[in-house]
Amino acid sequence: MKPAPFDYVRAASLDEALSALHEAGDEARVIAGGQSLVPMLNMRLARPSVLVDVMRIGELARIEHRKGMITIGAGVRQAQLERWAPLAGTLPLVASMMPWVGHAQTRSRGTVCGSFAHADPSAELPLALLALEGEVHLRSKKARRVLPAADFFLGMMATAAQPGEMVEAIGLPAHGIGTGTAFAEVARRHGDFAIVACAAIARPGGAIRLAVGGVADTPQAIALPDPSDPDFDDRLNEFAWALNARDDLHASARYRRDLVRSLGRRTVEEAVSCRS
Amino acid sequence: MPKLNRDTRTDVTFTLNGKKVTARSEPRLLLTDLLRHELGATGTHVGCEHGVCGACTVRIDGEPARACLTLAAQAEGADIQTVEGLEPEPGGMSPLQAAFREHFALQCGFCTAGILISLKALFDRKPGASEQEIREQLSGHLCRCTGYTPIVRAALAAQAQMREEEPRNA
Numbered sequence: 001m002k003p004a005p006f007d008y009v010r011a012a013s014l015d016e017a018l019s020a021l022h023e024a025g026d027e028a029r030v031i032a033g034g035q036s037l038v039p040m041l042n043m044r045l046a047r048p049s050v051l052v053d054v055m056r057i058g059e060l061a062r063i064e065h066r067k068g069m070i071t072i073g074a075g076v077r078q079a080q081l082e083r084w085a086p087l088a089g090t091l092p093l094v095a096s097m098m099p100w101v102g103h104a105q106t107r108s109r110g111t112v113c114g115s116f117a118h119a120d121p122s123a124e125l126p127l128a129l130l131a132l133e134g135e136v137h138l139r140s141k142k143a144r145r146v147l148p149a150a151d152f153f154l155g156m157m158a159t160a161a162q163p164g165e166m167v168e169a170i171g172l173p174a175h176g177i178g179t180g181t182a183f184a185e186v187a188r189r190h191g192d193f194a195i196v197a198c199a200a201i202a203r204p205g206g207a208i209r210l211a212v213g214g215v216a217d218t219p220q221a222i223a224l225p226d227p228s229d230p231d232f233d234d235r236l237n238e239f240a241w242a243l244n245a246r247d248d249l250h251a252s253a254r255y256r257r258d259l260v261r262s263l264g265r266r267t268v269e270e271a272v273s274c275r276s
Numbered sequence: 277m278p279k280l281n282r283d284t285r286t287d288v289t290f291t292l293n294g295k296k297v298t299a300r301s302e303p304r305l306l307l308t309d310l311l312r313h314e315l316g317a318t319g320t321h322v323g324c325e326h327g328v329c330g331a332c333t334v335r336i337d338g339e340p341a342r343a344c345l346t347l348a349a350q351a352e353g354a355d356i357q358t359v360e361g362l363e364p365e366p367g368g369m370s371p372l373q374a375a376f377r378e379h380f381a382l383q384c385g386f387c388t389a390g391i392l393i394s395l396k397a398l399f400d401r402k403p404g405a406s407e408q409e410i411r412e413q414l415s416g417h418l419c420r421c422t423g424y425t426p427i428v429r430a431a432l433a434a435q436a437q438m439r440e441e442e443p444r445n446a
């Protein structure tokens with residue numbers, strides 16, 4: 001339960017971090033809060049030969065709200081976002097999820113972007129990114145690119161980030177007036193892995209989007225009709241089957257499908273009821 | 277840029293319970309092992325070493341955190357408080373510790389150091405935390421022998437006493 005040896009670079013600037021990542025290629029991993037990476041190091045599920053610590057880079061620790069977009073830098077800890085005063089007004093969906101993200105003792109260190117880079121299929125923050133159709137800002141020594149959430153998550157703990165690239169920030173569109181959002185999760189306890197997590201968004205124009213985490217290898221989203229529509233339950237049921245739920249230690253596939261149907265309907269109804 | 281070589285032990289300096297300390301560590305050393313093996317501060321316990329049990333919880337810059345999920349190198353320059361830093365004078369007990377004894381909130385004591393640190397951090401930030409908030413904070417800890425009811429009782433009693441002593445926090 002001790003990490004295998006690695007070199008450790010404490011980057012003082014973004015340039016330094018990107019150069020170190022560039023040099024080491026796929027042997028390197030970024031360490032930010034370390035709340036997902038260090039368990040993997042301890043269990044030797046990850047054995048990088050270089051760790052690049054980005055937490056001393058001041059410019060990455062910022063949350064910015066500009067032109068309807070909230071940008072969260074790679075150095076922003078989850079607790080910092082949780083206590084960011086405008087959160088409830090600008091990202092109510094994220095605000096309602098925060099108590100479910102790990103525990104207070106891990107949110108204190110874990111970063112928001114780290115949760116995306118780790119891409120655990122049952123994690124809440126990636127679900128928010130997909131539900132809100134956010135974007136991921138990737139940066140390497142030579143280039144930068146911006147990917148929509150759906151193109152970033154490739155599979156269980158697999159993302160589109162290439163060797164030498166790091167998540168520099170993520171962008172989430174600020175809450176639109178009149179939009180309703182809702183979140184619900186079933187887990188053994190707050191902070192445990194989600195068995196099923198649902199996030200719903202109801203736009204004033206009538207569009208409804210439901211995103212589900214904890215079932216497929218990546219969070220998945222679907223557009224749905226109004227819950228009063230006779231097709232609603234069939235569409236949700238098809239979606240529940242299409243997620244290819246599996247049996248595991250925590251729950252059976254059938255239970256997960258049941259949860260997608262019941263929790264899915266409930267979150268959509270709640271989102272619709274707070275739409276105006 | 278400071279690059280620490282995997283085989284080289286370098287100095288890490290931070291504040292531990294109000295005193296500046298320096299210890300030698302290689303990059304892969306965990307903060308738990310630095311505290312216990314290099315500095316002899318064995319009040320911090322190690323259970324699971326992957327962030328699940330909370331036995332290793334210490335405060336890093338005021339926030340409760342898993343020392344087993346923190347590399348010693350990440351603690352450079354930080355302000356760290358461990359259970360040893362709770363006693364008001366050598367051999368004495370803080371109100372929180374006294375309440376744990378009074379209410380039988382520990383049996384084997386393995387989980388206790390981490391829980392005390394988490395509760396202290398909660399009450400410092402939010403002296404009037406509700407029972408619900410106390411329970412949420414405790415959800416980051418596993419106790420396998422006492423059970424949580426006496427722990428919650430002790431936390432509430434300590435909170436009441438601390439607020440009596442320092443009414444401006446009320």
Ligand code: FES
Pocket residue numbers: 321322323324325326327328329330331332333342343344345
């Ligand atoms: S030893 Fe750190 S959480 Fe269990």
Ligand code: FES
Pocket residue numbers: 381382383384385386387388418419420421422423
């Ligand atoms: S007192 Fe024994 S584990 Fe909590």
